[in-house]
Amino acid sequence: MYPDHRPRRLRTTPAMRRLVAETTTTPRNLVLPMFVAEGLSDPRPIAAMPGVVQHTQDTLVRAAHDAVAAGVGGLMLFGVPERRDATGSGADDPDGVLNRALAALRSEFGDDTVIMADTCLDEFTDHGHCGVLSRDANGRERIDNDLTVQRYVDMALAQAEAGAHVVSPSGMMDGQVGAIRSALDAANFRHTSVLAYSAKYASALYGPFREAVGSTLVGDRKTYQQDPANAREALRETRLDLAEGADMVMVKPAMLYLDVLREVAAEATVPVAAYQVSGEYAMISAAAANGWIDRDAMILESFTAIRRAGADIVLTYWAAEAAAILR
Structure with missing residues (x-):
């Protein structure tokens, strides 16, 4: 009349649950995305x-100090x-604003944290796309893959010169x-190092980010970001990036693409990152503000x-705050 197996024994106390936890998150697993803007005298809320x-250049450094002190793995x-x-x-x-900020952080922290740079053009183009536009044989405007790659090369070299570790x-x-x-x-x-956004999807979850960077985009990025319907494609992209020398790979967004993340992690021979994007942050924040969920x-x-x-690595706008809680 009694069960032979009682899995609940391993859930009896907080200490027991900590002891047998299969998955843990520590501050070192978290990376804090940060925005630095020109022409500001004070930080501008998003x-x-x-x-x-x-951030302004000054407040960026101060906020970075707080994050590093909390133990986050990188910025x-x-x-x-x-x-x-x-x-x-x-x-x-x-x-430029990004390279000056990278240099300031590298000067301030040296090798005490990992300084990462977004290597993409969308914040810098007047059309808001991630690359250089050209017209194809039919006169249609497209993102020119190869011209864009050359611009990424120029950008990566400038970022490395400024002091980016990644x-x-x-x-x-x-x-x-x-x-x-x-x-x-x-x-x-x-x-x-090169952190490849190997599986970046054309997601509806990027809306708040476009406010964060003042995006001028009209239309969408479906001709270059991945189709949310596809999972095998993510593995193909990951394999190509690994073959080309990626030191780390990423899945973006995170929470709606956990199945893809699982497959990429099984495939990858390097550390795997996932980006908890702006829309994911906004949804949890809004639900918590309405009292519908326990925020923390x-x-x-x-x-x-x-x-x-x-x-292995989670990029999240809560990195500094969560690191303090986790510690």
């Missing part, structure tokens, strides 16, 4: 992402320029990882789900 701001930097043009010329300008090509152009790796090696940046519990549970699916 309405769709409560608690996240566009991912995005630049928001005042002026944009068709080719995103500010992206590889040593005096460059992160996120535009989903064919051949981007191999071209960047070859250029970095040729320029004696052999120790600069939901944040930590979301990390557990992402880590359980196979992520």
